Amino acid sequence: MGRKFIVGGNWKCNGTSDEVKKIVSMLNEAEVPSQDVVEVVVSPPFVFLPMVKSQLRPDFQVAAQNCWVKKGGAFTGEVSAEMLVNLGIPWVILGHSERRALLNESNEFVGDKVAYALAQGLKVIACVGETLEQRESGSTMAVVAEQTKAIADRVSDWSNVVLAYEPVWAIGTGKVASPAQAQEVHFELRKWLQQNVGAEVADSIRIMYGGSVNGANCKELAAKPDVDGFLVGGASLKPEFIDIIKSGTVKKTA
Numbered sequence: 001m002g003r004k005f006i007v008g009g010n011w012k013c014n015g016t017s018d019e020v021k022k023i024v025s026m027l028n029e030a031e032v033p034s035q036d037v038v039e040v041v042v043s044p045p046f047v048f049l050p051m052v053k054s055q056l057r058p059d060f061q062v063a064a065q066n067c068w069v070k071k072g073g074a075f076t077g078e079v080s081a082e083m084l085v086n087l088g089i090p091w092v093i094l095g096h097s098e099r100r101a102l103l104n105e106s107n108e109f110v111g112d113k114v115a116y117a118l119a120q121g122l123k124v125i126a127c128v129g130e131t132l133e134q135r136e137s138g139s140t141m142a143v144v145a146e147q148t149k150a151i152a153d154r155v156s157d158w159s160n161v162v163l164a165y166e167p168v169w170a171i172g173t174g175k176v177a178s179p180a181q182a183q184e185v186h187f188e189l190r191k192w193l194q195q196n197v198g199a200e201v202a203d204s205i206r207i208m209y210g211g212s213v214n215g216a217n218c219k220e221l222a223a224k225p226d227v228d229g230f231l232v233g234g235a236s237l238k239p240e241f242i243d244i245i246k247s248g249t250v251k252k253t254a
């Protein structure tokens, strides 16, 4: 199939400079599969990006956790895609459910951000996922499709996009989606892409799973055919992140 496994560490709004240095040392000392087998991207808060980029091993990449929807200017408190490019930051996470929920980022706004970031040359991890209420009312796929459609309406080249399916009810709750639940949505999402974007994109795009992934549950999830990686929150700050990176090797024998 040829989709390279990708593991992202979303550090969210955590860390002091000492803590960040410790995490970077832990990552730098780790023995992990080669970057041809598993791609690793860590996403510290903005203020630590230059430090992490300069200290992190070269086979791991960095991502910002957000960027502004258009060119910079009089937008107090924002960070533009151009600034990330200027600093040599290759990736950005967009549409995380915490931003959708707490900062009212709409599907359209996220779609605009994805399109703008891609146009500036960034690679994008675009997050989608349903709330518990939406899952219980049976609208999981409709929600995920609508979120993805807002991106599809604005993007024609998907080669620098990775999707992250992160069910909101699984984020930070310790309640991981079962491998079957994750596989089902990833499969449906790929089918949606096939029908609405194209077979080539559907086949080649990587879909990460995110939500309470840890060292203990990662292997079983990674073995599912449409799970192409993980976006990890809490566990990305801990040594078990290395085990999560290593779980990507299951694909080699698949």
Ligand code: 13P
Pocket: 010, 096, 166, 170, 171, 172, 173, 174, 210, 211, 212, 213, 231, 232, 233, 234, 235
């Ligand atoms: P947790 O792994 O802490 O559940 O967070 C997942 C997440 O939101 C990654 O973006």
